[in-house]
Amino acid sequence: MKKQETSFSPRAVSARILCLAKTFPFVKIKRCGTSLCGRPIDALVLGCGRKTLLYVGAHHGSEYLTANLLLDFAEELCRAVDAGKRLLSFSARELLERRTVVLLPCVNPDGVALALNGTSFDNPLGRKQIGMNKGREDFSKWQANARGVDINHNYNYRFYEYKELEKAYGISPGRSRYAGEYPESEPETLAVCRLVEEFRARLSVLMTFHSQGEVIYYHDSPLTRQGARFLSRTSGYRLERAEGLAAYGGLTDWVNTLSIPAYTVEIGRGENPLPISMAPLLYITLREMLISSLAFF
Numbered sequence: 001m002k003k004q005e006t007s008f009s010p011r012a013v014s015a016r017i018l019c020l021a022k023t024f025p026f027v028k029i030k031r032c033g034t035s036l037c038g039r040p041i042d043a044l045v046l047g048c049g050r051k052t053l054l055y056v057g058a059h060h061g062s063e064y065l066t067a068n069l070l071l072d073f074a075e076e077l078c079r080a081v082d083a084g085k086r087l088l089s090f091s092a093r094e095l096l097e098r099r100t101v102v103l104l105p106c107v108n109p110d111g112v113a114l115a116l117n118g119t120s121f122d123n124p125l126g127r128k129q130i131g132m133n134k135g136r137e138d139f140s141k142w143q144a145n146a147r148g149v150d151i152n153h154n155y156n157y158r159f160y161e162y163k164e165l166e167k168a169y170g171i172s173p174g175r176s177r178y179a180g181e182y183p184e185s186e187p188e189t190l191a192v193c194r195l196v197e198e199f200r201a202r203l204s205v206l207m208t209f210h211s212q213g214e215v216i217y218y219h220d221s222p223l224t225r226q227g228a229r230f231l232s233r234t235s236g237y238r239l240e241r242a243e244g245l246a247a248y249g250g251l252t253d254w255v256n257t258l259s260i261p262a263y264t265v266e267i268g269r270g271e272n273p274l275p276i277s278m279a280p281l282l283y284i285t286l287r288e289m290l291i292s293s294l295a296f297f
């Protein structure tokens with residue numbers, strides 16, 4: 001398989017994070033953890049306000065366009081602050097005086113690397129990974145982490161109920177949907193949980209980005225209703241309630257239990273992996289939602 005060292009690879013994501021921190025002195029890098037294969041899981045922290053918004057991308061390997069989206073957002077925000085410009089109708093500097101923005105672009109760098117470049121028998125985990133991928137060498141649709149755990153089913157929310165469903169559906173470690181042995185068993189999940197816990201008292205919202213469907217999933221309650229309508233209005237995406245297998249062990253499920261509004265935004269439309277050429281249009285479509293959220297939440 002030809003290696004894709006595009007601007008979407010974990011290495012390129014790390015390089016972009018580093019570049020933003022070097023270029024703009026008000027940007028801090030926070031190391032949240034490292035993946036099973038030792039790749040860094042880093043967040044960017046911007047601003048100094050008490051209210052904090054957390055944007056999370058790339059839980060799923062083949063959904064690497066979500067990491068790119070958040071980095072495009074971070075870059076535009078940084079440039080506007082630096083130049084003293086307005087974003088939409090807001091002064092970027094004032095936004096970041098009133099808010100702290102935490103962006104974790106890539107939760108699952110090993111999964112992204114697998115989806116982009118596959119694996120090989122030379123890799124220590126390669127033989128097992130090809131087995132979990134049902135013998136296929138094509139990993140382009142891979143969602144899970146390096147040992148076949150779907151990070152977005154590994155959070156502590158109705159986890160053991162889901163394990164019963166796993167048995168009924170015959171789900172095992174593989175490309176997607178396997179929840180792991182116990183809640184937060186994976187270093188990638190722990191990295192996100194630590195970040196949420198650190199900012200917990202100040203978090204006004206968490207948004208996690210997946211692809212695809214042009215839809216925003218949420219658990220309908222007085223906590224989330226108004227925000228859901230706002231996100232739908234500013235993105236043009238439709239609203240749906242999370243249900244079925246998607247409503248167990250997910251990040252937004254767990255964060256809602258902490259009384260923090262949380263939403264899953266499924267970007268773009270098509271089949272995963274969405275074409276890389278779609279990235280600029282995705283940012284244009286979601287720019288208003290991303291920026292105006294800073295004032296709304």
Ligand SMILES: [Zn+2]
Nearest residue numbers: 060063210211
């Ligand atoms: Zn996903």
